[in-house]
Amino acid sequence: MAGLTNRRGIRWWRGAVALAAGLYFLVPLACSVLFTVDVPGRGFTLGAYTGILSASGFTSSLLLTLELAAATIVLVLGLLVPALLAARLGAPRLRPLLEVVCSLPLVVPSVALVAGYSGVLRWGPQYLSRTPLFETFVAVQNADFPVVLVLAYSVMALPLAYRALDAGMRAVDVRTLMEAARSCGASPVRAVFQAVLPNLRGALMNASFLTLALVLGEYTVGALLGFRPFAVWIVGIGGSQAQLSVAVSVLSLLLTWALLLVFAAASRPRTRTPRRARAKAAPALVPQESAT
Amino acid sequence: MTVEFRALHKSFGATKALDGLDLTARQGELLALLGPSGCGKTTALRMLAGFERPDSGQVLVDGEDISDIPAHRRDAGMVFQSYSLFPHLTAADNVAFGLRMRKVGAAERRARAAELLELVGLPQHADRYPHQMSGGQQQRVALARALALRPKVLLLDEPLSALDAKVRVQLREEIRRLQQELAITTVFVTHDQEEALSTADRVAVMRDGRLEQCASPAELYDSPSTPFVAEFVGTMNRLPGLATGDGSVEVLGQRLPVRGDAATSGTVDVLVRPEAVDAAADEQGSARVTATAFHGAVTRLTVALADGTTVKADIPSHRARGLVAGAAATVTLPERPVLVEARAA
Ligand SMILES: Nc1ncnc2c1ncn2[C@@H]1O[C@H](COP(=O)(O)OP(=O)(O)O)[C@@H](O)[C@H]1O
Ligand SMILES: [Mg+2]
Numbered sequence: 101m102a103g104l105t106n107r108r109g110i111r112w113w114r115g116a117v118a119l120a121a122g123l124y125f126l127v128p129l130a131c132s133v134l135f136t137v138d139v140p141g142r143g144f145t146l147g148a149y150t151g152i153l154s155a156s157g158f159t160s161s162l163l164l165t166l167e168l169a170a171a172t173i174v175l176v177l178g179l180l181v182p183a184l185l186a187a188r189l190g191a192p193r194l195r196p197l198l199e200v201v202c203s204l205p206l207v208v209p210s211v212a213l214v215a216g217y218s219g220v221l222r223w224g225p226q227y228l229s230r231t232p233l234f235e236t237f238v239a240v241q242n243a244d245f246p247v248v249l250v251l252a253y254s255v256m257a258l259p260l261a262y263r264a265l266d267a268g269m270r271a272v273d274v275r276t277l278m279e280a281a282r283s284c285g286a287s288p289v290r291a292v293f294q295a296v297l298p299n300l301r302g303a304l305m306n307a308s309f310l311t312l313a314l315v316l317g318e319y320t321v322g323a324l325l326g327f328r329p330f331a332v333w334i335v336g337i338g339g340s341q342a343q344l345s346v347a348v349s350v351l352s353l354l355l356t357w358a359l360l361l362v363f364a365a366a367s368r369p370r371t372r373t374p375r376r377a378r379a380k381a382a383p384a385l386v387p388q389e390s391a392t
Numbered sequence: 393m394t395v396e397f398r399a400l401h402k403s404f405g406a407t408k409a410l411d412g413l414d415l416t417a418r419q420g421e422l423l424a425l426l427g428p429s430g431c432g433k434t435t436a437l438r439m440l441a442g443f444e445r446p447d448s449g450q451v452l453v454d455g456e457d458i459s460d461i462p463a464h465r466r467d468a469g470m471v472f473q474s475y476s477l478f479p480h481l482t483a484a485d486n487v488a489f490g491l492r493m494r495k496v497g498a499a500e501r502r503a504r505a506a507e508l509l510e511l512v513g514l515p516q517h518a519d520r521y522p523h524q525m526s527g528g529q530q531q532r533v534a535l536a537r538a539l540a541l542r543p544k545v546l547l548l549d550e551p552l553s554a555l556d557a558k559v560r561v562q563l564r565e566e567i568r569r570l571q572q573e574l575a576i577t578t579v580f581v582t583h584d585q586e587e588a589l590s591t592a593d594r595v596a597v598m599r600d601g602r603l604e605q606c607a608s609p610a611e612l613y614d615s616p617s618t619p620f621v622a623e624f625v626g627t628m629n630r631l632p633g634l635a636t637g638d639g640s641v642e643v644l645g646q647r648l649p650v651r652g653d654a655a656t657s658g659t660v661d662v663l664v665r666p667e668a669v670d671a672a673a674d675e676q677g678s679a680r681v682t683a684t685a686f687h688g689a690v691t692r693l694t695v696a697l698a699d700g701t702t703v704k705a706d707i708p709s710h711r712a713r714g715l716v717a718g719a720a721a722t723v724t725l726p727e728r729p730v731l732v733e734a735r736a737a
Contacts, residue, residue, distance in 0.1 A: 276476045279443055280534075282463040283470040284490035285541060291464075295489075298480040 129350070136347040148347035155344070161333035167245065168329060169315035172253040173308045176261045179254070180307070181300075184265055185292065188274050202262035205255050210320040217252060218325060243327060252321045257314050261307040268303020272296075305367030309360060316356055393454055393544045393577050394419055395440060400449035402435055402601075409435040410446070411601035417545075420575040422568065423606075424588035427598035428624070433581040434473075436598075437547050440579065442466045453545070464493075469538030470547040474554070475530050477522040483509060483533045484518035490541045508536040511570065528559040535567065539574070546571065546578040552587065564591050585625050589613065597621045617652070619733040622663045629669060629703050633662040633732065641732055644697075644723055651729035660732040669705035670724045671695055673714035677722035679703075681715050691715075695723055 136148040152158055180202075187194045205213075224237045240247045274296055281291035297304070319331040328336075334352065338345025395417040402410040409432045417423040425433045438444040439451055442463030450457050458466060477486050487505040488496075496504070509515050512532040522530055531551050538546060548567070552560040568591045571578045582588050588595045589609040596606040597620070605617045616622035633643035637657030641650050650656065671679070671693055678698040685692045691712040693705045703723055707715070715721060 272479065273474060273476070276472055276474055277478065279441075279463070280470070280472060280476040280478070280537075281489070281493075282443070283441055283468060283547075284537065285464050285493040286489075287462075287464050290493065294493075295478050299478070301480075 129353070132346050132350050136343050136350060139343060148341075148343040149351065151341070151344050152348055152351060155337055157328065157333050157337075161328050161330045164245070164328070165316060165330035168249055168253065169312045171247075171250045172257060172315055173311050175250060175254045176257050176311055177304065177307060180258070180261055180265055181297075181304075184262075184269060185274065185296070188269060189278060199262070199266075202258045204258075206259045210252075210256060210318075211324070213252060213255065214321045214324040217248060217321070221248065221325075241325075246325070246327045248325065249322060249327060249329070252325075253311075253315050253318060256318070256321075257311040260310040260314060264307035264310055265300070265303050268300045268306070271303075272299045302367045305363050309363040312359060312363075313356060316352065316359075394452075395545055395577060395579065396450075396452040396455075397436060397439075398450045398452060400436065400439065400451070401447045402432075402439070402444065403447060408601050410439075410449075413449070413598070413601060413603055415596050415603050415606060417577055417579055418594075420577055421593040422571050422578045422580055422591060424592035424595045425579060425581045425598060426585060426588040426595050426624070427583065427604075429583055431598045432601040433583075433598055434549055435601075437470075437549050437579060437581050440466075440545070441468050441470050441547055467541070467544040468547055469541065469543035469545075471531065471534045471538050471549065471551040473550040475522065475527065475534075477530055477533055477537070479522050481521075482518065483514065483520050483522075483525070486522070486533055487536045487540050489537060494541065504540065505536075508540055509533070511539070512536045513566070526559075527555050528563055531555065531563065532566075535570070539570075539576075544577065546576050548578065548580045550581055550583065553582075553584075560587070567591065589625065595625075597624060599624075615651075616731065619661075619663055619731060622731055627666055627704060629664050629666065630661040630701075631664065631697075631703065632699065632701060632735075633660050634658070635660045635732055641730065643730070644725060646725055646727075648725060648727065649729040651731050653732075656732055656734055659735045661735055663731040663733065664725060666692060666704040666706040668726060668728070669703055670726070671705045671707060671715060671721045672711075672724075673719055674722040675720055677720045679721045679723050681717055681719045681721055683717055684712065684715065693721075695721060697723065 137144055137146060139145055139147070183198060187198050221237065221241065224233070228234045228237065240251075277295045277299065278288075278291050281295035282288070286294060315329075317331055318329070319335065322329040323332045323335070330352070334345065334348045337348060397413050397415045400410045400413040402408075411432075413432065413436055415423075415425075415436075425436060427433055435444060439446055442458075442461065445459065451459060453466075477483075478489065481489065484502070484505040487508050488501040491501045491504060506515065506518060509518055512535055514529060514532055514536075517525060517529060517533070520529075522533075525533070531554075534551070551567070552563055555563065564587055567580075580588070580592060589612070592609060594606060594608055595612050597604040597612070599620050605612060605621045607617075612621065612625050616625060622628050631643050633641045635641045635650060635656045635658060637655060639650050640647050641660060641662060643662045648662075667690070671681075679695050681693055682696050682702070683694040685694075686709065687706075689709060690706045691709045693707060693712065693715055695703045695705060697703060705723065
């Protein structure tokens, strides 16, 4: 009886905490939505939202940000996955080093990072004006696709992506999977692609999503280097119209959630189990256990 | 196909995993590598599989050095100690993985996978994922996967150690049956002496990276060549004795010939198996029975000698009736050569 009351007590507490947390997030959100649709003097209107879509720069800045995000994800995963696998399979003693390097960006504020970048970008062309590297400096800062932002974002995303990938690799026995594949006749490269990476799907998706979320919300570097990704555009437009700026925040929040859902759906392991086998699996498992 | 380890050395930092291992597995036999944990069994097996390179020495397959052949081109199927099925593939796809690597067509892959799952007794589990199977089922699938490419040699690294006792016994019998049916040269690593003795054609006992003795289970049990083997395989009594240095030893008031190193002299431990020890009820006897355990045909007595040494003796149960706990008894040994080991000071 005591246990029952106890459990009911726990459940009550859980509800209370969930409610408090929900209120903490939902009330400001609801107020924001209300603020954007209930304009004093004009009543209910969706004008703020339709205004966004027609505001100049919305599509181009959002597209730019998504492109930057995609490039950043490719770069970060392309660097980290081979490095982490190599450390795990070949040189376990390098793992702490890798962890420290990947955590360094956490202690460098993005303002400091950007100060460094702009210093280099200003200094470089002067000294390199007669070399082919000069062209590189120009290309890197092309406003249509500022590669320098990809580089900066990649550094900033390292700690997040590292943690996500490391957690994923802890959950599977990478070395045994690798060796099992090798003993089945797979070359090292095929073993990685056919036996290891498919089992790191969730981790890869997590790392990608964290990177995407970071790029979507990044303001400092983009603004200080003088580019116009989505976050910079939001701030710019918000200064002129209060309703519009809040509407943009709400919209970008919804956008992030939508992308999160897409990633979550994609990272769920594809179960190709036929319905027939799945229905059989559950009840059969217990007696089979002792039968083996 | 024969496999030969020749003077293998391997160190991991300060740890000597293999220290001059010499061993040969003959065509079609099941060779068990037996030894305490950390003696280098896995390292030896991984060298054969191509996952580890020897510091010195050679691994020969059919007389040819395979040191330079990468793991995926060695014809060796392997079953690992930990569950090693690919979690993202069904049982059938796991079994067919190697065939896919060899670019075998889909229809043939499916047929061969079904045939192999049949062989290991899991034909109805083809569509299950590893997490939907018990440990024993997973190891069976792993066995099927290892056999899929018709390897020349099968490597088993403690494949049963994660399973519970009943499944373990069943599966080891099945491994033996399959191995004999396919006549495939097999190296079976285990630290369980019963498992090794009951399944293998020959057992190689390892200690500290070296071969201690390699012999048939019966020979290993009846005439272990070293005290280490004697103690590791089966149960062994240690009785205090006095070696005279001329090839005999005094123990329990008897004088028995010494087997092996006859030059030993001074106080020694005499090693005898429980079934070689005889005990009889005797009012004048200085030994006391302290415990009895009935095992059907035999009864195992635990007897304390006058000097406090504990001896285990297996007596036919019909002769053990008078020997209850607390009874006085005399303990004797048969007139046969015994193994001795100098007492550690
Ligand atoms: N990759 C490795 N790195 C460092 N030490 C190792 C490695 N592999 C094995 N060892 C050491 O080598 C010795 C033998 O190991 P192993 O062959 O796994 O023994 P067994 O399989 O007989 O238990 C052990 O002391 C082990 O700690
Ligand atoms: Mg081992």
